[in-house]
Amino acid sequence: MARYFRLLLVRLRVSVQLGSQYRSDFLVGGVMALFWLSWNLVPMWVVWQKRPMIAGWSFPEALLVAAWFTLMRGVLEGAVQPSLVAVVEHIRQGTLDFVLLKPADAQFLVSTAKFESWRAADAIGALVIGGYALHRVAHPPAASAIAVALLLTLAGAAVLYAVAIVVVAAAFWVVRLDNLIYLFNSIFDAARWPLTVFRGFWRILFTFIIPLGLITTYPAMALLNKLDWPTALRALGGAMLFVALARVAWTRALKHYTSASS
Amino acid sequence: MSRTLKAFPTLLRIGLAEAIAYRAEFFIWMLTMTMPLIMLALMSTLAEEAPIGNFDSPRFVSYYLATLIVRQLASSWMVWEMMREIREGTLSMRLLRPIHPLSGYAAESLASIPMRALFSTPIALIALYATSGRDVTRDPALIFAFVLSVAGAWLLNFCISSIIGTLALYLDSSIAIWELWLGGFMIFSGYLLPLSLFPPWFQTLAHVLPFSYLQALPVEIITGLHGRSGAFWELGHQWLYALSALGAMLLFWQRAIKRFSAFGG
Numbered sequence: 001m002a003r004y005f006r007l008l009l010v011r012l013r014v015s016v017q018l019g020s021q022y023r024s025d026f027l028v029g030g031v032m033a034l035f036w037l038s039w040n041l042v043p044m045w046v047v048w049q050k051r052p053m054i055a056g057w058s059f060p061e062a063l064l065v066a067a068w069f070t071l072m073r074g075v076l077e078g079a080v081q082p083s084l085v086a087v088v089e090h091i092r093q094g095t096l097d098f099v100l101l102k103p104a105d106a107q108f109l110v111s112t113a114k115f116e117s118w119r120a121a122d123a124i125g126a127l128v129i130g131g132y133a134l135h136r137v138a139h140p141p142a143a144s145a146i147a148v149a150l151l152l153t154l155a156g157a158a159v160l161y162a163v164a165i166v167v168v169a170a171a172f173w174v175v176r177l178d179n180l181i182y183l184f185n186s187i188f189d190a191a192r193w194p195l196t197v198f199r200g201f202w203r204i205l206f207t208f209i210i211p212l213g214l215i216t217t218y219p220a221m222a223l224l225n226k227l228d229w230p231t232a233l234r235a236l237g238g239a240m241l242f243v244a245l246a247r248v249a250w251t252r253a254l255k256h257y258t259s260a261s262s
Numbered sequence: 263m264s265r266t267l268k269a270f271p272t273l274l275r276i277g278l279a280e281a282i283a284y285r286a287e288f289f290i291w292m293l294t295m296t297m298p299l300i301m302l303a304l305m306s307t308l309a310e311e312a313p314i315g316n317f318d319s320p321r322f323v324s325y326y327l328a329t330l331i332v333r334q335l336a337s338s339w340m341v342w343e344m345m346r347e348i349r350e351g352t353l354s355m356r357l358l359r360p361i362h363p364l365s366g367y368a369a370e371s372l373a374s375i376p377m378r379a380l381f382s383t384p385i386a387l388i389a390l391y392a393t394s395g396r397d398v399t400r401d402p403a404l405i406f407a408f409v410l411s412v413a414g415a416w417l418l419n420f421c422i423s424s425i426i427g428t429l430a431l432y433l434d435s436s437i438a439i440w441e442l443w444l445g446g447f448m449i450f451s452g453y454l455l456p457l458s459l460f461p462p463w464f465q466t467l468a469h470v471l472p473f474s475y476l477q478a479l480p481v482e483i484i485t486g487l488h489g490r491s492g493a494f495w496e497l498g499h500q501w502l503y504a505l506s507a508l509g510a511m512l513l514f515w516q517r518a519i520k521r522f523s524a525f526g527g
Contacts, residue, residue: 032438039445043454047305050314050459055307179290186294193304202303 007104008112015115029118037070037125040192055197060136061224062194067130068153068216069192070122075157076188078119080164081181086113088171094259107165107250134223141223148232149222155239156215162239162246163210169246169253191216211238266361270369277373288374292381295333301454302326315459321485324397325456327389328481333453334378336415336476338371341440344427353522364424364515371420399486407493411480414500419476421507424515431518446471452478458487472507475500 019026044066048059057065087110090096099109134140141149167180174180187210190198195206195213206212214235221227281288302322309319317325344367347353356363390398399405426443429436448454450473457468457478468474479500483493 028438036445039449042449046455046459047308047314049461051308174286179287179294182294183290186296187300189297190300197304197307199303199307202300 004104004108007108011112012115016117019115019117026118029116030121033074033119033121034125037122037129040070041066041129044192055194057194057196058137060133061220063129063133064137064220064223065194065216066192067126067133068156068219070129071126071153072156072160072191072215073188074119074122074126076160076164076185078116078122080111080161082114082116083111084164084168085181086110087168091171091257096257097259100254100257106254107247110168111161111165137224141225145223145225148227149219152214152219152222152232152235155236156219159211159214159239159242162242165246166249169249172253172256188212194220208238211235211242214239266365269361270365273366273369274373277370278376280370281374281377285377288377289381291339292334292378295330295337297454298326298330298333305455315456317456317459320393321397324389324393324485325481327385328484329453329477330385331382332412332415332477332480334382335375335412336419336480338416338420338423340367340371340420341423341427343367343370344424345430345436348427348430348522351523357519357522364511367424368420371416397485399484401490403490404483404486404488404493407490407497408480408484411483411493411497411500414497414504415476415480418472418500418504418507421504421511422472424511425507428511428515428518431521447473447476450474451476452481472503475503 041063044062045059048054048062052058054062087096090099090110096110100106102109163184167184170180190202190206191212195203195217198206207214218227218232218235222232305314305317305326306319306322308314309317309322313319344353347356353363356366359366399408422443423440426436426440429439433439450457450468450471452468452474457465457474460468468478475496479496482488483496488496
């Protein structure tokens with residue numbers, strides 16, 4: 001365990017060093033991230049202008065969900081996807097062999113291959129939006145609410161990672177995958193809205209199959225004291241189930257791997 | 263010119279064959295345009311309590327399904343391919359052919375429309391059924407204007423994509439410019455939210471910018487949000503934009519292509 005932790009630190013350091021090699025990219029990326037962040041709030045702002053409360057959410061409360069969305073998109077595009085896109089390239093060229101030969105778990109190695117450090121701007125933006133939203137909501141959250149929110153954030157990040165691993169596992173069968181990643185990203189965009197504004201089919205889809213609710217809405221609800229304990233516990237259980245499923249999908253996919261070259 | 267016209271049917275056939283050959287990818291690619299469906303679910307739920315602006319729940323259904331169809335028919339994604347070919351130098355294959363490379367791109371883009379239409383027809387039928395066609399215009403003049411506006415939207419979209427794609431001959435990061443363009447498109451074109459829900463100053467701005475002519479105009483015409491004179495007046499604006507973009511594209515390409523240098527053989 002300690003060895004994997006050290007390995008993770010080494011890889012993070014390498015990514016930051018690689019990132020700071022292209023300083024202008026780093027800066028431009030960060031600035032652009034902040035621009036997109038505010039730009040993406042425009043539809044929300046327009047809709048809440050028309051109505052003060054929507055499906056039980058006031059505008060500041062919905063902003064809190066948007067803050068979590070921003071954070072999680074940073075996690076997705078900064079920490080999860082860059083590495084996994086690289087796996088697809090490995091599979092296509094058969095160079096996954098070299099990863100499999102290394103004396104560490106392959107899933108760990110491929111998932112920590114690359115981090116986009118300028119995505120930290122998303123975390124800063126999320127803090128700004130979240131801080132503003134909490135200020136407008138007026139009553140500060142209790143310590144226990146903050147703890148639950150943090151726990152659910154970790155669970156949400158784990159689910160995001162698990163879904164991504166499942167998508168990558170699919171790459172062992174269907175090699176062209178960039179489209180699947182685009183598809184996932186376009187669906188993930190829906191997570192910026194509180195889950196309860198959706199009904200019927202979409203509600204079920206975003207609660208159970210692609211649990212966007214768990215990733216952005218539940219942590220915000222926890223912070224607002226709107227989440228009951230059973231739901232929180234079920235969410236945590238569901239997250240663990242997703243991670244376990246992803247592990248199974250990955251090991252099964254790996255068995256299916258046949259080196260492409262030579 | 264006549265050479266291009268003679269080659270065009272063949273180019274279209276090749277493009278269609280490619281679209282069919284990569285149908286699974288094509289299908290997933292089209293699924294990525296689910297944003298209007300998500301917005302539809304959202305807005306029609308909200309409008310159930312009371313109309314939002316001048317939109318009630320069925321009107322949102324018509325609006326977003328028309329949005330989806332127009333997006334399928336009028337969008338052009340060749341900017342990615344163009345930038346890749348410029349970067350990798352494979353553009354030289356196109357330059358060797360005895361027709362204008364941009365005609366080749368246009369043919370590929372047009373050839374995918376039958377497949378896209380195949381995807382759009384069921385959506386159109388669902389829309390008609392779900393709202394009993396309440397908001398769809400029955401005026402033949404307006405239907406004619408709709409067809410022209412979709413064609414105009416495609417042309418404008420194609421020319422602007424080409425211009426941004428050609429920028430790859432000057433800039434390393436032309437993708438960033440395309441993304442900025444898409445960002446403007448999302449808000450100003452009526453793709454995410456109908457423009458009439460925005461504040462008035464914003465609508466004026468959206469009216470001056472080209473984005474609304476790519477998306478909102480055909481949707482507004484077919485869902486009966488414009489009268490005859492309004493529709494044709496706006497259509498005039500759109501085609502003015504489209505033809506100016508066409509001229510700009512041709513001039514820019516001529517200058518820019520001189521910078522092209524291919525690698526390898």
